[in-house]
Amino acid sequence: MKLFYSPGSPYARMVRVALIELGLDRDVEKQEVTLRDPQSALLPYNKVGRVPTLRLDDGTVLTESLLILSYLDTLCPDRPLLPRDGSDGWTTLARFGTAMGLMDGIAVWNRELRRPEHERSPPVLALELTRASRTADALEGMVVNGAYDGPMNAARIGLGSVLGYCERRHRTWDWRPGRQALAAWYDSIAQAPSFQATLPPLG
Ligand SMILES: N[C@@H](CCC(=O)N[C@@H](CS)C(=O)NCC(=O)O)C(=O)O
Numbered sequence: 001m002k003l004f005y006s007p008g009s010p011y012a013r014m015v016r017v018a019l020i021e022l023g024l025d026r027d028v029e030k031q032e033v034t035l036r037d038p039q040s041a042l043l044p045y046n047k048v049g050r051v052p053t054l055r056l057d058d059g060t061v062l063t064e065s066l067l068i069l070s071y072l073d074t075l076c077p078d079r080p081l082l083p084r085d086g087s088d089g090w091t092t093l094a095r096f097g098t099a100m101g102l103m104d105g106i107a108v109w110n111r112e113l114r115r116p117e118h119e120r121s122p123p124v125l126a127l128e129l130t131r132a133s134r135t136a137d138a139l140e141g142m143v144v145n146g147a148y149d150g151p152m153n154a155a156r157i158g159l160g161s162v163l164g165y166c167e168r169r170h171r172t173w174d175w176r177p178g179r180q181a182l183a184a185w186y187d188s189i190a191q192a193p194s195f196q197a198t199l200p201p202l203g
Helices: 008-020 066-077 091-115 122-144 154-168 178-189
Strands: 002-005 028-033 053-055 061-063
Touching: 002 008, 008 061, 008 066, 008 091, 008 154, 061 066, 066 154, 091 154, 122 178, 154 178
Parallel strands: 002 028
Antiparallel strands: 002 053, 053 061
């Protein structure tokens, strides 16, 4: 297998963390690629041009982080990342969805922030701040109730990846004040070797 990734991508980071957690990391070749670049080495494999992209040994190319995590899950039935049989009452999927919703909103927000200031849309910036704050408040309550505790799974990996992105790549949003439980939860998961090994560059 071969994983195409960029070091700053929180979506690709989820797959990189999962590979380490599942003990598959050494079996997967990695290629760092450029994004939004017509010369990118990714484009022959994925015309959409997004990471993560996973090329399987039979030539199948998987895109979309959730689909890649779902595939990896089939390789390690003893260490479920994404229970899909109702064995956990679907809570892992629900919690993963909340983390992904936060991530998708932050991605839109960050894209807007990277435009020249006079081209930024104030309503988009305001909407994404409101969405992120509301979701982070909900996550604070969920973390207090232990929703993101337990063995490493997709929900924990997703939330750790999006908060890591906020820490290192989207530093305009001060998400910690008033959310002590979420901050403590992040500080703890950030110490896991899989997260340490995949730390995004500051930017
Ligand atoms: N829904 C996709 C999102 C992936 C995504 O947006 N990746 C970004 C990097 S964080 C990307 O490749 N962007 C390149 C582009 O927008 O052209 C997933 O879950 O994998």
